[in-house]
Amino acid sequence: MELGSVSAAHGSVESGTMAGVGKCILVTGPPGVGKTTLIMRICENLKLSNPNIKLQGFYSQEIRQGGERVGFEVVTLDGRRARLASSTISSPESRQWPAVGKYKVDIASFESLVLPELKIREDTGLFIVDEVSKMELFSSYFFPAILNILQSNIPLLATVPIPKFGKDIPAVVRLKNHPGATIFTLDKSNRDAMKDRIYPQLAGMLLKP
Numbered sequence: 001m002e003l004g005s006v007s008a009a010h011g012s013v014e015s016g017t018m019a020g021v022g023k024c025i026l027v028t029g030p031p032g033v034g035k036t037t038l039i040m041r042i043c044e045n046l047k048l049s050n051p052n053i054k055l056q057g058f059y060s061q062e063i064r065q066g067g068e069r070v071g072f073e074v075v076t077l078d079g080r081r082a083r084l085a086s087s088t089i090s091s092p093e094s095r096q097w098p099a100v101g102k103y104k105v106d107i108a109s110f111e112s113l114v115l116p117e118l119k120i121r122e123d124t125g126l127f128i129v130d131e132v133s134k135m136e137l138f139s140s141y142f143f144p145a146i147l148n149i150l151q152s153n154i155p156l157l158a159t160v161p162i163p164k165f166g167k168d169i170p171a172v173v174r175l176k177n178h179p180g181a182t183i184f185t186l187d188k189s190n191r192d193a194m195k196d197r198i199y200p201q202l203a204g205m206l207l208k209p
Contacts, residue, residue, distance in 0.1 A: 023205045024156035025198060026175060029186035035159040036060065036130050038186060042157065042199050043077065043128060046206075050125075053206065056117050057128030060084060071103060072135065074114055077128060082106075082113035085135055098138045105135050111142070118145040120152050125206060129158040132172060143171050150178060155205040157198075 027035050036059050046053055055077050063071040063086070071086035085103040086094075097104040114136075118127065127149050136142050149156050160172045162185075168176075176183055182201065186194055 023153075023180045024150060024158060024175070024178060024182070025202055025205075026181055026183045027157075027159045027186055027194075027198070028162050028183060029191075030162055033186050033188060034191045035186055038191060038195060038198075039128060039130055039157055039159060041195050042202065045195075045199055046126070046203070049203065050206070053125040054121075054123045055126050055128060056119075056121070056124050057126075057130075058114050058117055059128065059130035074110060076113060076117055080113060083109045100135050103135070105138050107139050110136065111139050115139075115141055115145060118142075118149065120149065120154060124154050126202075127154060127156045127158075129156065131159040131161065132169075132175060133161045134169060137169065137171055146171075146175070150180070155202065157202060 027038060029035055040059060043055060046055070058074045058076050060072055060074055062069050063073050063083075065088070070088045072084040073081050074084050075081050083089075083106045085100065085105045087102045087104070089104060089106075094104050094106075097106060099105065118129075129146065132143070132146065146156070146158075158175070160175060161169070175181060184194060184198055
């Protein structure tokens with residue numbers, strides 16, 4: 001399926017040509033542009049406007065020591081944390097972990113925290129996933145959990161990386177091509193205004209049965 005593209009003063013939006021079950025908003029952009037900050041601000045606004053909404057999911061953040069980035073962790077929306085990847089850990093077990101650059105990915109730690117957060121529950125209002133990228137996709141259970149969400153009628157707000165060297169991750173391509181997906185591309189010039197564009201659309205999804 002081809003994606004339509006609409007240019008706007010504050011950036012570009014690509015949206016599926018068909019509406020359907022599996023409503024999702026994908027935020028993409030270069031590393032460090034503020035994707036995580038954006039979705040957390042949107043979450044805060046949703047909680048203020050709808051205090052009873054149940055949000056599930058996680059976000060990712062850097063682990064730093066002495067000003068140097070030494071890894072990444074995943075954090076649930078209620079503040080629980082688990083290691084995602086590390087450049088400093090050295091153990092017999094870690095030698096078997098997959099690597100992305102200098103970082104070893106702790107799949108077991110990631111799955112223990114994240115997979116329960118991606119289970120569909122009766123009162124779930126919205127899933128937050130930051131992000132769907134190479135490290136997270138080393139888990140063989142992670143992307144099937146995302147697809148299961150898309151088969152439900154529960155909206156998904158997720159971040160995805162931009163293509164590296166012109167090549168996109170196959171799982172990310174699949175998300176972008178999903179008929180219920182809308183893609184927002186974030187950059188330094190539009191990041192302050194993007195919240196005001198995404199929030200109303202997401203709030204509208206939450207109002208629909």
